[in-house]
Amino acid sequence: MNNKAIVNKPTAKTVRRSARVIITKGNGVHAPVILCEHCGRPVGANGIALWKRRGGPVYHAHKGECDRALQAKHGERLLWCRLADHIDDMRHNTIDAKEVQS
Numbered sequence: 880m881n882n883k884a885i886v887n888k889p890t891a892k893t894v895r896r897s898a899r900v901i902i903t904k905g906n907g908v909h910a911p912v913i914l915c916e917h918c919g920r921p922v923g924a925n926g927i928a929l930w931k932r933r934g935g936p937v938y939h940a941h942k943g944e945c946d947r948a949l950q951a952k953h954g955e956r957l958l959w960c961r962l963a964d965h966i967d968d969m970r971h972n973t974i975d976a977k978e979v980q981s
């Protein structure tokens with residue numbers, strides 16, 4: 880797979896209310912994209928991951944208007960990091976880390 884980002888606009892057929900990671904298809908290639916928790920559009924370089932506490936759910940949003948709206952909805956400030964760093968951590972915990980017992 881090449882390093883070129885593949886982001887296709889999700890359609891009503893591909894976006895479901897509960898789905899935050901979807902598979903899109905463009906140029907014959909299937910690719911996963913993360914959707915913004917607030918606006919539903921694909922999150923890219925301007926994305927962040929947000930969470931309330933350890934063990935809780937993680938939300939993804941565009942930094943700025945979308946993350947402010949999401950934090951207002953939760954009624955408190957959320958912890959956050961850049962989406963790219965979040966994905967790096969997920970890759971590490973998926974591929975490099977040993978199995979974790981919960």
Ligand SMILES: [Zn+2]
Nearest residue numbers: 915918941945
């Ligand atoms: Zn957004």
